[in-house]
Amino acid sequence: xxxxxxxxxxxxxxxxxxxxxxxxxxxxxxxxxxxxxxxxxxxxxxxxxxxxxxxxxxxxxxxxxxxxxxxxxxxxxxxxxxxxxxxxxxxxxxxxxxxxxxxxxxxxxxxxxxxx
Numbered sequence: 001x002x003x004x005x006x007x008x009x010x011x012x013x014x015x016x017x018x019x020x021x022x023x024x025x026x027x028x029x030x031x032x033x034x035x036x037x038x039x040x041x042x043x044x045x046x047x048x049x050x051x052x053x054x055x056x057x058x059x060x061x062x063x064x065x066x067x068x069x070x071x072x073x074x075x076x077x078x079x080x081x082x083x084x085x086x087x088x089x090x091x092x093x094x095x096x097x098x099x100x101x102x103x104x105x106x107x108x109x110x111x112x113x114x115x116x
Contacts, residue, residue, distance in 0.1 A: 066093070
């Protein structure tokens with residue numbers, strides 16, 4: 001069996017004999033921030049297309065598959081648009097017996113059923 005080695009550069013604290021707990025926590029937070037998902041910024045054209053698809057799904061009562069940012073990672077949800085709350089800038093969606101409210105600002109992508 002071959003032994004794998006971790007370089008000092010890759011794992012600063014594994015190579016150090018004495019590390020303060022505060023420094024270990026600080027280092028762990030930095031590494032967590034590096035792994036954190038950052039949602040893309042949509043331009044005006046993309047926002048317009050997204051809005052148009054949500055509106056079409058609402059008007060026709062057809063299903064819609066949304067990709068949205070939940071605060072940690074992107075998620076997908078297939079549902080029907082029940083209500084568009086323009087004042088609070090969110091949409092109300094219904095899946096199999098469940099209701100979801102999603103803010104417009106968290107939407108990343110909207111897909112209508114094929115052939116629409």
